[in-house]
Amino acid sequence: MQDQKYYRKGFKMRGEIQHLLDRDYQSAIVDSIRSSGNILEAGDLTITLAGEFGFCYGVDRAVDYAFQAREKFPDKRIFITGDMIHNASMNDRLVELGIEFLSEGFEGRPDEKFDEIGPEDVVLLPAFGAPVEWVNALRERGCIIVDTTCGSVLSVWKRVTRYAQKGFTSVIHGKYYHEETKATASQTEKEGGNGKYLIVRNLEETAHVTDFIRGELDAETLKERLGHGMSPGFEPETDLVSVGVANQTTMLMTETLAVGKEIQKAMLDRYGEENIAEHFELFDTICSATQDRQDALMQLLDQPLDVMVVIGGYNSSNTNNLAIIAEEKVPRAFHIPDGSCIEGDSIRHKPAGTPLDPAQEIVEEGWLPDGPVRIGLTAGASTPNSQIGRAVERILEARNVSAEEALA
Template identity: 75%
Template sequence: MKQENYYRRGFKMRGDIQHLLDRDYRSEIVDRFRENGNYGEFGEVSIRIADEFGFCYGVDRAVDYAFQTRERFPDRDIYITGDMIHNLSMNDRLREMGIKFLSEGFDGRPDEKFSDLGPEDVIILPAFGAPIEWVTELRNKGCIVVDTTCGSVLSVWKRVKDYARRDFTSIIHGKYYHEETKATASQTNIDGGNGKWLVVRNLTETAFVTDFIRQKIDATELRERLSHGMGPDFDPDTDLRRVGVANQTTMLMKETMAVGEELRKAMVDRYGEDEIADHFDLFDTICSATQDRQDALFGLLEHDLDVMVIIGGYNSSNTNNLAIIAKERVPRSYHITNGECIRGDVIDHKPPGTPLDAREEIEEPGWLPDGPVRVGLTAGASTPNSQIGLAIKNILEARDISIDEVLQLPTT
C-alpha cells in the first residue's frame, strides 16, 4: 500500500477554501447572537441559544478536508463511502461540488461498488470512519484515500483494539446499523486482536447480556434477542467471560455509564469483586463535543422556556439525543432537520424519541403559541450556523418580526 496515496491531515489548503466555507456555513445572525450572550428579545418573542451548539471540531475538520479535496483534485472523480455527516444540507452541498456518494444514510453496501474504482479515483472516508477492510481494499486498489475520521472516534478505536489484544470482547454501546459502530467493531480484527464484539443499543438489550452472565438465560436465548448485534462466530459461552465497554461517540453519556455499571455488577456477581479486573474493563470514550452540547442543553433548560427547537439531521444520533433530553423538560420540543422546516404557523418535525432511521416527518400547525413566548434553541454537532440562522429568521418571521432586529442586537 502506498502511503503517499493516503491523507489524514488534509492538503494544507484551508486558506484557499475558507471563503467557500464562510459563504456556505457562516451566519451573521448567529454571530450577532453570540456577541449578545446567545440571547435576543424581540417584542413578545425571546430566543435563547445553548452555550455550545452546532459544528464541532471533528465535523468542521471533515467538511474542511472535503472542500480541500475538491480543490486539490479538480479533474478527478471523487467519491465518499457514505454520508459525510448526518446533515442533509451538507451532503447536498457535496453533491453540488460533484462528489459522488457510494451509499446514503444507513442503507446500502458501498464496498459492493469498489470493483469499479481504481488509481485515478479519490475516495473520502467520512467523519464516522469506515471499516478497516474497506480501507484496506481501497488502498490495495491504489485509490487516493482522504480520511476525515474524527479524533474522538479514533480514541474509541484505540480502546477496542486494546481490549481485543488482551482477549476481551468489546461491548459497544451504540446502534448496530450505524456507520461509526460498524467501523469501531472492525478495529477488533487488527494488530493481533481477537475480533470479538457485541453491540447493545440500550439498557434493555444490556439486561439480556447481564442475565446471561448471571446464568439466568442460555446462549440460545441470548442469540435470539441480540443476534443482530453479534460479531461473526460470536459464542456467548466463551466470549462473555471477559468484556470491555466502549461506545458510539454520540450516545448519551449517562446511558453509556449505566450500561457499563450494569455489566460490571453482573461480572461481580459471577466472578467476585476480587476477580473483576480479569473480567471487566471500561474507559470513558464519550466524545467531548457531544458531552459539551448535552451539558449546555441542560444549562439552557434551567431557564423558563415555552418552546424548544433542536436542529440537526433526523438520522443524527447526537441530535436525536438532544431532542430526547429537551422533550423531558419542555413538552413543546421540535426536532427539525433544517431551518426550512419552519414555515410560519407550521413546523415539519420528527417527534423526539422516534427511531433514528425513521423516515416520518410530522407537519404541525400552531406550533408557536400566541402572546409572549420564550424559545430555546440548540443544534447537533453536524449542523452549520447557516441553518441555525435560517431557523432563527423563520421563527421571528412567523410572528411578523423582521430579521433586521437581530442584526441590530447590541454587543456585550
Template identity: 40%
Template sequence: MKQFDVPVFYRSPLISAIKRKRKEKDKLKKDFAPTLLDFGPVQIYLARHFGFCYGVENAIEIAFRTIDENPGKRIYLLSEMIHNPQVNQDLLSRGVRFLQDTHGRQIIPFEELTPNDIVLIPAFGTTLEIEKKLNTIGIHTEKYNTTCPFVEKVWNRSEVIARKEYTIVIHGKPTHEETRATFSHAAFNAPSVVVKNMAQTVELAKYITGEKPAAGFYQEFKGQYSVNFDIAKDLERLGVVNQTTMLASDTQAIADYLKQIMIDKYRLTKETLAERFADTRDTLCYATNDNQTSVTEMLRTPADFAVVVGGYNSSNTSHLVELCEEKLPTYFINNAEKILSRREILHYNFHTKEELLTAGFLPDPTPVKILMTSGASCPDALVEQVIEKITGFFSNTVPTATVAANFLSQ
C-alpha cells in the same frame, strides 16, 4: 484547539459572535447556562454548546479542499460525509458521488473504481474490510480520510483493552456507519458484541449470570457479535466503549450496570475489579458531552417549546431531541423552510421516522420563550435562519444586529 477552514456559507455572523464572546468569558467551559437573545416579543435561549464539532469541521475542510485541489478527477464519498442534508447536497453539487448509502448498501460498484479515483472516508470512519477493498483496487485513503479523531480514540482504546484480553461491548446503533466501523476495528482485535440500549444490556447480562441458556444468545444478538464469538468464555472479561454520538449518560449507565453484574458474579472488590472489567470512561466524546450537558442546563429555563435543528438521520441530534422531549413540546427540523407559517410547522418524529404537521405551535401571548439548539453536524447558518424566520412573524421585534450588539456589550 485547531481552527478549520470551513466555507463561509456555513457560518453565522450572529452565532459566531455569541460563541466567541461566551468562550472569552468562560475559557474553562464551566458555565453551561444558555444564552438569552431578547428580541422583545420573542425570547430565544440558545444552548451553551451546539453546532459543528471538531470532527465535523475537520471532515468538511478536508472534503472541500480535496475538491478544490483535484479539478477533473473523479471524487467519491464512501457514504454521507456527515448526517446533514445541506452539507451532503453541497458536496454532490460539486460533482462528488456517493458509493454507498448510510446503511452500507452499494450505489456504485467498487468494480467501477480505478487507482486514479479519490475516495473520501466520512467522519464516521469505515470498516477494515472496506479499507482493504479500496487498497486492493489501488486507492489509498490515508490522505482523504476524514474520520473523526474522537472516533479513532474509541478504536485505539478498544485495541488497548483487547490486548489485555477483554471482550469489547459497544453501545451503539448496529446499522449506524460509526458503529459498523467501530465494531470492525474492535472485532479485529477481540471478541465484540453491540448493545443498542439498556434493555439489550439487561438481556446480555442474563447470559453472563447464566439466567438465560447460552444457545439463545446467538439468535437474540444475531448480527451484533463477532465471528467465532464463544458465549461460554467471551463474557468473562468486559470493557464498554460507545458510538460517540450516543447519550453519554446512557453509555455510562450501561457500563455501570455491567460492572455491577461482574462484581456480583465474581465477588470483586475495588482492588480486583480490573481483573474482570476495564475502565473506559475516557472514550466519551467531549462534544457529545458538552452539547448534551448544555441542553440539560438549558432545560432548567421555563419556556413554551424547544426547537432542535439538524439532520433527521443524525444520531447525536436525535438524542438532543430526546432530552428536550422529556421536558416540553419539541420541534425537530432540518431547516427554516419547515416553519411553514405563523401557524404551522413541519417537524420530524424520529421515533416513527415521519414528518408531522403541527398547527398553532407559536402561542399568542408574548413574550414567546423558545429553547434552541442544533446537532454537531448542523451549520450555524441554519440556526440563524430559523431564528430569523420565527422572529419575522412578530411585529416590533428588536433587529438581530441590535440583539447581537446588546449581548456583546454585556
C-alpha cells in the same frame, strides 16, 4: 511527510477554501446573537441559544478536508464511502462539487462498488470512519484516500483494538446499523485482535447481557434477542467471560455510563471484586463535543422555556439524543432538520425518540403559542450555523419580525 496515497492531515489549503466555508456554513445572525450573550429579544419572543451547539471540531475538520480535496484534485473523480456527516445540506453541497456517494445514509455496501475505482481516483472516508476491510480494499485498489475520521472516534478504536488484543470481547453501546458503530466493531480484527464484539442499543438490551452473565438467561435466548449485534460465530458462554465496554461517540452520555455500570455489577456478582480485572474493563470513551452539547442543553433547560427547538439531521444520533433530552423537560420540543421546516404557524418535525423513517415526520399547527414566548434553541454537531440562522429567521417571521429589525 504524509503517504502520497493516504492523507489524514489535509493539504494545508484552508486559506484557499475558507471563502467557500464562510459562504455556505457561517451565519451573521448567529454571530450577532452570540455577541449578545446568546440571547435575542424581539417583540414578544426571547430566543436563547445553548452555550455549545452546532459544528464540532471533528465535523468542521471533515468538511474542511472534503473541500480541500476538491481544490487539490480538480480533475480527478472523487468518491465518498457514505454520508460525510449526517446533514443533508452538507451532502448536497458535496454532490454540487462533483463528489459521488458510494452509499446513502445507512444503506448500501460501498465495498461492492470498489471495482469501479482505480489508482487515479480519490476516496473520502467520512467523519464516522470506515470498516477496516473497506480501507484495506481501497488500499489494494491503489486509489488516493483522504481520511477525515474524527479524533474522538479514533480514540474509541484504539481502546477496542486493545480489548481485542487482550482477548476481551468489546461490548459497544451504539446502534448496530450505524456507520460509526460498524467501523468501531471492525477494529476488533486489527493487529491480532480476536474479532469479538457485541453491540447493545440501550439499557433494555444491556439487561439481556447482564441476565446471561448472572446465569438467569440461556445462550440461545441471548442469541435470539441480540444476534443482530453479535460478531460472526459469537458464543456467549466463552465470549462474555471477559469484556470491555466502549461506545458510539454520539450516544447519550448518561446511558453509556449506565450501560458500563450495569455490566460491571453483573461481573462483580459473577466473579467477585478480587477477580474483576480479569473479566471487565471500562474507560471513558465519550466524545467531549457530544458531552459538551448535552451539558449545555441541560443548563439551558434549567431556565423556564415555553418552546425548545433542536436543529439537525433526522439520522444524526447526537441530534436525536438532544431532542430526547429536550422533550423530557419541555413539552413543546421540536426536532427539525433545518429552518425550512418552520412555516409561520406550522412546523414540520420528527417527534423525539421515533425511528428514522421519514413517515414519522409530522406537521403541527399552532406550534408557537401566544406571547410572551421563551424559546430555547440548540443544534447537533453536524449542523452548520447557516441552518441555525435560517431557523431563527423563520421563527421571527412567524411573528412578522424581520431579522434586520430584530438585530438592529
